[in-house]
Amino acid sequence: MARFEVPDGSTVQAYRFALDPTPVQARALASHAGAARFAHNHMLTLVKAVMDQRAAERSYGIAEEELTPALGWSLPALRKVWNQRKTFCAPWWPENSKEAYNTGLDSLARGLDAWSRSRHGLRSGKAVGFGRFKTARARRSVRFTTGTIRVEPDRHHVTLPRVGTIRTHESTRKLARRIEAGTARILSATVNQDSSGRWYCSFQTLVTAKTRPAHAPRSSQRIVGVDVGVRADGLLVVATPDGCEVARVPAPRSLSAAQRRLRMLQRRAARQHGPYDPVAQTKRRPSKRWRATQARIGKTHAHAAAVRRDVLHKATTSLAQQHQVVVVETLNVAGMRAKGGVRKRGLNRALADAAVAEVRRLLEYKSRWYGSELVAADRFYPSSKTCSGCGRRKPNLTLADRVFECDGCGVRIDRDLNAAINLARLGEPADAGEQGPAGSGPVAGRGATRETDPAKAGDAAGDEASTPHHHQVDQTGTASPQGEAA
Numbered sequence: 001m002a003r004f005e006v007p008d009g010s011t012v013q014a015y016r017f018a019l020d021p022t023p024v025q026a027r028a029l030a031s032h033a034g035a036a037r038f039a040h041n042h043m044l045t046l047v048k049a050v051m052d053q054r055a056a057e058r059s060y061g062i063a064e065e066e067l068t069p070a071l072g073w074s075l076p077a078l079r080k081v082w083n084q085r086k087t088f089c090a091p092w093w094p095e096n097s098k099e100a101y102n103t104g105l106d107s108l109a110r111g112l113d114a115w116s117r118s119r120h121g122l123r124s125g126k127a128v129g130f131g132r133f134k135t136a137r138a139r140r141s142v143r144f145t146t147g148t149i150r151v152e153p154d155r156h157h158v159t160l161p162r163v164g165t166i167r168t169h170e171s172t173r174k175l176a177r178r179i180e181a182g183t184a185r186i187l188s189a190t191v192n193q194d195s196s197g198r199w200y201c202s203f204q205t206l207v208t209a210k211t212r213p214a215h216a217p218r219s220s221q222r223i224v225g226v227d228v229g230v231r232a233d234g235l236l237v238v239a240t241p242d243g244c245e246v247a248r249v250p251a252p253r254s255l256s257a258a259q260r261r262l263r264m265l266q267r268r269a270a271r272q273h274g275p276y277d278p279v280a281q282t283k284r285r286p287s288k289r290w291r292a293t294q295a296r297i298g299k300t301h302a303h304a305a306a307v308r309r310d311v312l313h314k315a316t317t318s319l320a321q322q323h324q325v326v327v328v329e330t331l332n333v334a335g336m337r338a339k340g341g342v343r344k345r346g347l348n349r350a351l352a353d354a355a356v357a358e359v360r361r362l363l364e365y366k367s368r369w370y371g372s373e374l375v376a377a378d379r380f381y382p383s384s385k386t387c388s389g390c391g392r393r394k395p396n397l398t399l400a401d402r403v404f405e406c407d408g409c410g411v412r413i414d415r416d417l418n419a420a421i422n423l424a425r426l427g428e429p430a431d432a433g434e435q436g437p438a439g440s441g442p443v444a445g446r447g448a449t450r451e452t453d454p455a456k457a458g459d460a461a462g463d464e465a466s467t468p469h470h471h472q473v474d475q476t477g478t479a480s481p482q483g484e485a486a
């Protein structure tokens with residue numbers, strides 16, 4: 001598929017809204033997602049069969065030009081073959097929009113292309129395996145690119161081809177206002193279902209570039225460092241290089257409550273008749289109650305994620321709007337894997353790592369929108385283990401130590417504040433730090449990379465999301481509408 005060209009001065013942004021479909025509509029959405037899966041799996045089987053057939057014929061010494069003709073992998077080629085076959089293999093095809101089958105064929109074409117390029121060394125990153133069948137448990141998703149795709153003027157309904165007008169769970173005003181003002185245009189809509197069973201509609205839109213709103217003046221604190229944690233009293237701690245605490249974003253009460261509820265439900269599930277029999281050491285059929293608990297766990301996770309996303313969106317918007325330079329830490333991803341991942345390192349640590357990555361991702365594009373600069377600390381920079389008073393390191397600091405006590409200068413300071421101050425100093429101009437006396441403070445300007453250049457502000461593709469999914473445009477995601485502060 002040809003890549004979509006984003007015009008100058010525009011940004012691709014996604015707006016995501018939770019849906020409240022009627023039972024009939026929910027069945028139609030599930031049917032469309034199932035149709036996408038069917039088309040994907042059916043054509044994958046065919047591609048595989050043709051490849052195997054050709055390999056077998058070659059092994060019998062059949063000449064190359066007499067082999068069974070190869071099947072094209074491009075989306076148009078797959079679509080052509082699908083259209084020839086659908087009447088026989090899927091006589092029910094008229095029940096769903098053709099976009100449903102196209103979704104499945106598109107994902108197959110992309111998967112096969114990635115596999116082929118990866119095999120021939122044309123693709124960077126991890127090796128990509130051959131296409132896999134989508135199981136019934138795969139995430140249900142369908143994308144509409146043509147036909148009637150619209151946000152209704154009442155701001156509580158969206159209209160999609162074939163499925164019709166669906167009520168939204170939340171107001172669509174953030175997007176509706178932009179469409180009415182002529183500053184946004186819908187490119188496509190993706191409908192998918194999360195682990196808790198809720199359906200969402202994400203609109204990929206082309207919006208005119210954002211600028212810093214006039215009502216958000218720059219703060220006098222030009223440079224700030226941001227420490228990201230998971231503790232209830234400080235999800236984010238923001239400080240200046242001279243040691244002033246600018247902001248402390250606590251976890252909302254509903255987030256702590258959701259986390260408590262999760263722990264309670266996990267303990268309950270452990271007591272119930274689960275899918276694994278510890279005595280016989282075999283799989284077994286889980287009880288209905290166990291399944292009900294799993295459903296509640298899924299819902300609670302989704303709720304906690306939504307609350308967290310909302311807090312991080314609001315905090316990062318104000319950081320990018322108010323300060324000239326924002327410094328964040330970088331995760332050592334390879335080191336995290338070496339330490340055993342979630343199982344060994346605990347849920348809290350995993351959540352904190354996810355939050356660090358999310359904050360950086362949000363700040364990356366918001367700093368471009370609002371013309372500020374994002375600096376990422378080197379991933380080995382010991383922001384929490386360095387004394388912000390004298391620069392001495394404390395290698396034996398553990399996660400449980402909430403207060404940083406320096407053995408050198410005797411300073412006692414909140415652990416997160418100490419880390420935020422150290423990070424902020426990385427944002428100071430490099431010459432200022434290197435001229436200071438040795439050991440007078442953490443190395444300013446060293447071990448950091450400038451992530452965004454304010455000079456290039458406005459040319460970035462926006463991305464307000466946490467849900468990874470496939471689009472025709474490269475840099476898009478889904479929006480948490482409440483994260484948009486305009």
Ligand SMILES: [Zn+2]
Nearest residue numbers: 387390406409
């Ligand atoms: Zn010290």
